[in-house]
Amino acid sequence: MMDELELLKKDWQKQGEQLPKLSYEEIYKMIWKKSSSLVKWIFYISIAEFVFWISLFFLPIQGEKLNSDGARLFQNLELSLEILRYIALVYFIVKFYKNFKRIHVTASARELMKSIISTRKTVMQYVWFNLGVFALMMIVVFIEFAKYDTTLNMTEKIAEADNSLLIWFLVGLSLLLFIAFCGFLLWLFYRLLYGILLKRLNNNYRELKKLEV
Amino acid sequence: MNKELEHQFVTELENNQNIVHKVCSLYTHDRDSHNDLFQEITIQLWKAYPKFRGDSKFSTWMYRVALNTAITLYRKSKRRVATQDYDSVIFKIRADEYDDTQERQLKLMYNAVKQLGDIEKALVFLYLEDKNYTEISETLGITEVNARVKMNRVKNKLRTILNP
Numbered sequence: 001m002m003d004e005l006e007l008l009k010k011d012w013q014k015q016g017e018q019l020p021k022l023s024y025e026e027i028y029k030m031i032w033k034k035s036s037s038l039v040k041w042i043f044y045i046s047i048a049e050f051v052f053w054i055s056l057f058f059l060p061i062q063g064e065k066l067n068s069d070g071a072r073l074f075q076n077l078e079l080s081l082e083i084l085r086y087i088a089l090v091y092f093i094v095k096f097y098k099n100f101k102r103i104h105v106t107a108s109a110r111e112l113m114k115s116i117i118s119t120r121k122t123v124m125q126y127v128w129f130n131l132g133v134f135a136l137m138m139i140v141v142f143i144e145f146a147k148y149d150t151t152l153n154m155t156e157k158i159a160e161a162d163n164s165l166l167i168w169f170l171v172g173l174s175l176l177l178f179i180a181f182c183g184f185l186l187w188l189f190y191r192l193l194y195g196i197l198l199k200r201l202n203n204n205y206r207e208l209k210k211l212e213v
Numbered sequence: 214m215n216k217e218l219e220h221q222f223v224t225e226l227e228n229n230q231n232i233v234h235k236v237c238s239l240y241t242h243d244r245d246s247h248n249d250l251f252q253e254i255t256i257q258l259w260k261a262y263p264k265f266r267g268d269s270k271f272s273t274w275m276y277r278v279a280l281n282t283a284i285t286l287y288r289k290s291k292r293r294v295a296t297q298d299y300d301s302v303i304f305k306i307r308a309d310e311y312d313d314t315q316e317r318q319l320k321l322m323y324n325a326v327k328q329l330g331d332i333e334k335a336l337v338f339l340y341l342e343d344k345n346y347t348e349i350s351e352t353l354g355i356t357e358v359n360a361r362v363k364m365n366r367v368k369n370k371l372r373t374i375l376n377p
Contacts, residue, residue, distance in 0.1 A: 004375070005340075005368065007315065008322045012235075012341040019234040022251075027230070028223045030252050031259040037286040105257045105278050105286065106264070109335065110354025112281050200331070201285055207332045211359040 039103055039116065041197060046096060046123045053130050054089065066148045074144035081133055081140070088133075092126040113205040120198065124190070131186060135179045142175060222262050225271045226255065232272060232342075233279050239326070239334050240283040254282045276339070277352055284331045325374040333367045340364060 066075075099119040105112065146154045158164045158171075226233075233254050237247045258278050265274055326337050332353070339349045350360040 004322055009341050011319055019231050024223055024227050027226050030255040033252055035256045036288055038288050105281050106261050108354030112285055204331050211355050211363055
């Protein structure tokens with residue numbers, strides 16, 4: 001075996017004259033072509049994700065404002081969540097930018113993979129953060145309207161029913177199921193998207209990492 | 214200044230293009246992807262060139278960028294399975310230089326190398342290029358000991374491919 005590899009080595013180093021040879025002009029033309037690297041893909045997709053979630057900021061929250069002291073507490077809660085989202089947005093964009101800047105093609109293979117993975121992770125965290133806030137928001141708005149919306153009168157109607165506990169349970173359950181379903185769809189989407197995009201990278205990174213154990 | 218940099222870079226790459234071609238032949242399975250990968254490596258080299266300070270040899274610096282591009286950054290790779298009858302420009306054995314057994318042996322070896330994983334190929338490539346384990350470990354970002362361990366595993370794997 002060793003002999004075979006040595007044989008291969010000798011042959012390998014002799015292959016010079018058989019390799020394709022590009023001219024100065026051909027190479028010169030190449031340096032002006034557009035790159036289609038994985039990092040570029042990741043950059044554009046990440047920007048699209050940020051744009052998507054930012055655009056949700058401007059989604060008008062439907063429904064009229066409720067006027068009661070109890071409802072105001074919930075409205076303050078919603079406002080805090082809103083502010084939290086802005087702070088998080090700035091935090092994640094800065095973090096993303098910093099990570100992205102750390103991607104260097106001249107780093108070692110492992111470092112390069114690691115920096116790409118951590119850049120991805122930042123965007124991923126942002127997405128899950130948003131989903132979390134979205135879920136919280138839904139629960140807050142739901143409770144607010146269930147409790148204080150006089151036109152709905154939901155609490156009273158349910159309280160009048162024979163099996164009110166069961167109804168509350170079912171309402172709560174369907175709300176949770178809905179949130180879980182949204183999360184699942186998002187997770188599936190990401191599995192597909194990044195499964196295709198990052199499968200090779202993840203495998204290679206795992207292989208290098210496995211060596212260190 | 215910029216024109217000068219361009220000229221300097223293209224000349225350096227023209228003189229050292231063999232390294233890039235070898236990487237391309239190892240990681241692609243047809244002419245088109247070979248050229249495609251060559252182009253991507255060229256772009257990456259050019260983008261990184263302004264930061265190349267010359268504290269290492271141009272060729273040494275190229276190994277990293279070329280391998281990184283082939284392993285991690287290159288996207289259009291058609292993930293085709295290497296077939297036994299694959300016959301690239303580079304792996305064509307010069308029949309007149311070898312006797313039959315040697316020729317056959319080499320052909321089998323080349324085919325076996327083509328069947329390895331991305332990281333394993335990188336190791337074999339650097340080994341064939343006569344790089345020492347310090348350089349191999351730095352290029353891949355693993356320790357020297359682990360580079361040796363991995364190389365031994367790759368040798369074993371090649372043995373299994375060659376003698377199933």
